[in-house]
Amino acid sequence: MEDLKTEIKEKVIEALKLADITPSDIDDEAPLFGEGLGLDSIDALELMLLLEKNYGIRLANPAEGKKVFVNVNTMAQYVADNRTR
Amino acid sequence: MKYSSSVRVTPSGIVLNEKRLAFASSGEDLLVEAYRKQIGDWPKFFKMDPLSKAGFVSSELLLSSEEPRKHDCEDRAVILYNRSGSLADDRIYEGTIRSKEEFYPSPAVFVYTLPNILTGEIAIRNKYYGETSFSVLEEFDPTTMIHGLESAFLDPMTASAIFGWVECGSEDDFDVCLFLVHKEGEGLKDFDEKEFLRIWKI
Amino acid sequence: MKQAVKISDNVISPLGIGTSENFLAIKDGKSALRLHSGAERDIPEDFCASIIDEDSLKEEYLKAGIPEDGYTPFEKRLMLSVSLALHGTGIDPSSDKVLFIISSTKGNVDLLHTEDPAGREYPGYSAKRVASFFGNPVPPVTVSNACISGLSAQINAVRELETGHFDTVIVTGGDIQSRFIVSGFQSFKALSKEPCKPFDAKRDGLNPGEAAATVIYSWKEPQKGDWVAVKGAIRNDANHISGPSRTGEGSFRALMAVLGDADRSDLAFVNVHGTATLYNDEMESIALSRAGLSEVPVNGYKGYYGHTMGAAGIMESVLSMKAVEEGVIIGMRGYSECGVSAPLNISADNRPASGTSFVKLLSGFGGCNAAMLFRKV
Numbered sequence: 011m012e013d014l015k016t017e018i019k020e021k022v023i024e025a026l027k028l029a030d031i032t033p034s035d036i037d038d039e040a041p042l043f044g045e046g047l048g049l050d051s052i053d054a055l056e057l058m059l060l061l062e063k064n065y066g067i068r069l070a071n072p073a074e075g076k077k078v079f080v081n082v083n084t085m086a087q088y089v090a091d092n093r094t095r
Numbered sequence: 096m097k098y099s100s101s102v103r104v105t106p107s108g109i110v111l112n113e114k115r116l117a118f119a120s121s122g123e124d125l126l127v128e129a130y131r132k133q134i135g136d137w138p139k140f141f142k143m144d145p146l147s148k149a150g151f152v153s154s155e156l157l158l159s160s161e162e163p164r165k166h167d168c169e170d171r172a173v174i175l176y177n178r179s180g181s182l183a184d185d186r187i188y189e190g191t192i193r194s195k196e197e198f199y200p201s202p203a204v205f206v207y208t209l210p211n212i213l214t215g216e217i218a219i220r221n222k223y224y225g226e227t228s229f230s231v232l233e234e235f236d237p238t239t240m241i242h243g244l245e246s247a248f249l250d251p252m253t254a255s256a257i258f259g260w261v262e263c264g265s266e267d268d269f270d271v272c273l274f275l276v277h278k279e280g281e282g283l284k285d286f287d288e289k290e291f292l293r294i295w296k297i
Numbered sequence: 298m299k300q301a302v303k304i305s306d307n308v309i310s311p312l313g314i315g316t317s318e319n320f321l322a323i324k325d326g327k328s329a330l331r332l333h334s335g336a337e338r339d340i341p342e343d344f345c346a347s348i349i350d351e352d353s354l355k356e357e358y359l360k361a362g363i364p365e366d367g368y369t370p371f372e373k374r375l376m377l378s379v380s381l382a383l384h385g386t387g388i389d390p391s392s393d394k395v396l397f398i399i400s401s402t403k404g405n406v407d408l409l410h411t412e413d414p415a416g417r418e419y420p421g422y423s424a425k426r427v428a429s430f431f432g433n434p435v436p437p438v439t440v441s442n443a444c445i446s447g448l449s450a451q452i453n454a455v456r457e458l459e460t461g462h463f464d465t466v467i468v469t470g471g472d473i474q475s476r477f478i479v480s481g482f483q484s485f486k487a488l489s490k491e492p493c494k495p496f497d498a499k500r501d502g503l504n505p506g507e508a509a510a511t512v513i514y515s516w517k518e519p520q521k522g523d524w525v526a527v528k529g530a531i532r533n534d535a536n537h538i539s540g541p542s543r544t545g546e547g548s549f550r551a552l553m554a555v556l557g558d559a560d561r562s563d564l565a566f567v568n569v570h571g572t573a574t575l576y577n578d579e580m581e582s583i584a585l586s587r588a589g590l591s592e593v594p595v596n597g598y599k600g601y602y603g604h605t606m607g608a609a610g611i612m613e614s615v616l617s618m619k620a621v622e623e624g625v626i627i628g629m630r631g632y633s634e635c636g637v638s639a640p641l642n643i644s645a646d647n648r649p650a651s652g653t654s655f656v657k658l659l660s661g662f663g664g665c666n667a668a669m670l671f672r673k674v
Contacts, residue, residue, distance in 0.1 A: 026203070029141035051540055052203050052538075055486065059199055182419065185403075185406055188481065195339045198339075198341065200480040200481060211443055215664040219538070226532065227533045228665075229663075230440050230453075232421050233421030239438060242457065246459075
C-alpha cells in the first residue's frame with residue numbers, strides 16, 4: 011500500500027504539473043482540493059483520466075470523483091479495490 | 096495613442112523597454128528562468144500550454160514597471176494577435192487522442208486549445224474585467240493590428256490595453272512583442288505603426 | 298446619423314439553407330439534434346449533436362460555383378454562406394473597402410489527424426482562402442474568442458465601420474464537430490447524451506452543433522425597417538479559464554456596458570447563450586437578474602441546433618432579428634422546470650413578442666463574455 015501511495019503521488023504530480031513538489035511533500039491525509047494543493051475543477055477531471063489511464067478505472071462523473079479524491083489515502087484505497095490493471 | 100512600456104520575448108532573449116535582460120537560458124527554459132527570477136508567485140504557470148507560458152511571462156514583464164501596478168479594474172483591455180492560434184497546444188492534444196487504442200483525451204490540455212485562454216490568464220492574474228480579445232492573422236501585420244487596437248478604444252470603458260503579437264509554434268518556438276498602450280497620457284511616447292515596427296525589429 | 302446597418306444574412310444548418318428556412322423550422326419546433334455514433338469517429342462514446350450532411354450541400358456548392366475539391370468542408374460552408382448572403386446585395390466583395398471577419402473556434406483543426414495538413418491547419422490560411430475566393434484583397438481577421446467569437450466578430454465589424462477603415466464588413470463563421478472537439482468536450486464531461494435542456498432543473502450538458510452563418514454590415518443612414526447593430530461589449534470574468542464566474546461578473550458587466558440605465562421595456566427578449574451546462578445557465582441567470590432583466594422574456598436556440606460555436610453568435614443574432622420582425626419569441630426548446638437560482642421569464646413555447654430591439658448574450662472559455670444590442674428602425 012505504501013508503494014501504491016508513492017506511485018499515486020508521483021503520477022498526480024506529473025499529471026497536474028505540480029512544480030517544485032515531491033511525493034514526500036504530500037501528506038497522505040492532507041486534502042487534495044481546497045487549501046491543500048490548490049487543485050481546481052480541471053484537475054479533478056485530469057485525476058479521473060489518471061485513474062482510467064493507469065488503473066483501468068472509469069468514474070461516471072466528477073461527483074463520484076469527490077469521494078475518491080479526498081486525499082491520497084482515499085485514492086490509494088479506491089485504486090486497490092477497483093483496479094483492473 | 097501612447098505607450099508606457101514594451102517587451103520583446105524570443106527564445107534567444109528578452110528585451111524590456113529596449114534593454115536586454117540578463118538570463119542564462121534559452122528556449123522554453125528562458126521562460127521558466129524568467130518566471131522564477133521575476134514572477135515566482137503564480138504556480139499555475141507550470142500548468143499552462145506553450146502559448147500561455149510565453150504570453151503570461153511577457154505580460155508580467157511588461158507590467159513590472161507599472162507604478163502602481165493596476166489591479167482589479169474594468170478599463171484595461173487585453174488585445175492580442177498571432178499566426179498559429181493555439182496550434183502548439185492543438186498538436187499536443189491531438190497526441191492524446193491520436194490512436195483508437197491509446198485514447199486518453201486530456202481535459203487539462205484541451206482547455207488550452209483556444210488562444211483566448213491566454214487573454215483569460217492575463218485577466219485572471221490582474222483581475223482585469225475589461226475587454227479581452229484574441230485574433231489570428233495569416234502573418235504578422237501591424238496595419239491590421241493597429242486598426243484593431245484603435246477599434247478597441249471605441250469602447251468608452253477602455254482607457255489602456257495590453258496589446259501585441261504572441262506567436263507560438265511549439266515550446267521552443269515563440270515570438271512576442273507586447274505594449275502597454277494608453278488612449279491618452281501626458282509625457283508618454285506616441286504609439287503608431289512605425290513605433291511598433293521599431294520595437295519589433297529590436 | 299450613420300450606423301452599422303445589416304445588409305444581408307444567411308444561415309446554413311441541418312434544418313435548412315437560408316435564414317428564412319431555418320427560422321420557419323425552429324418556429325415549428327423542429328430540432329436538428331440526433332444521437333450520433335462515436336464509433337464512426339473512433340470515439341468510445343456516442344453523442345447527441347446537430348451535424349450537417351456534407352453531401353446535402355453538393356448541389357448548392359455547384360450552384361454557387363464552389364469547386365468540389367481544393368477546399369475543406371469548413372471553408373466551403375463559409376464560402377457558400379457568404380455567397381448566399383451576398384446574392385442580390387450589389388456589394389462588390391473584391392473591393393479594398395470590404396473586410397472579411399471570420400468567426401471560428403477550431404477551423405480546420407481536424408486536419409491535424411491527417412498525415413500532412415500542409416499548412417492548411419493555420420486559421421489565417423483558411424480565412425485567406427475564403428476571402429480570396431471572393432477576390433477580396435484585404436487581409437482577413439479570424440476572431441478566436443472561444444464561444445463568444447460570433448459576437449466578438451460583429452462587435453469588431455461595427456467598430457471597423459465606425460472608424461471608417463472599411464465601408465462594408467462581411468462576418469462569417471462556423472465550426473466542424475470533429476473528433477478533436479467532441480472528444481475534448483467529452484473529457485470535460487460537458488456533453489449530454491440527450492437533446493439539451495437549457496435552464497432546466499434536469500439539464501446535464503450541451504450538444505455540439507454544426508452551422509455556417511453570415512451577416513453583412515455597411516456604414517450608412519438606416520432606413521425604416523433596417524436592422525442596426527447598436528452597441529456591443531466584451532468583458533472578462535477574471536475568475537477561471539474554463540468555469541464561469543459564480544456572480545456572472547463578465548456577463549453582468551457586458552450587459553451593463555450595453556444597456557446602462559436605459560429602460561428595458563423596449564427589449565422584445567434577451568437571446569441567451571443557454572448551453573445547458575450546469576454552470577453556464579446558472580451564471581447567466583445571475584448576470585441577467587443583476588442587470589435588471591428578470592422580467593424581460595429570455596430565450597435560446599441550443600435545443601434546436603446545439604452549440605454551433607463559431608457560428609452561434611452570428612446565427613442566433615440573425616434568427617432573433619427574424620423573430621422580432623415576425624413578432625414571435627421562439628420557445629426555449631428542452632426547458633420545462635426552472636433549474637437556476639435567479640428566476641427568469643422563460644417559456645418552452647413560442648410567445649408573441651413586443652418591442653423592436655433585443656440583446657444577444659454569449660459566454661465562453663477564457664472567462665470571456667459578450668453582449669450586443671440590436672434594434673429595428
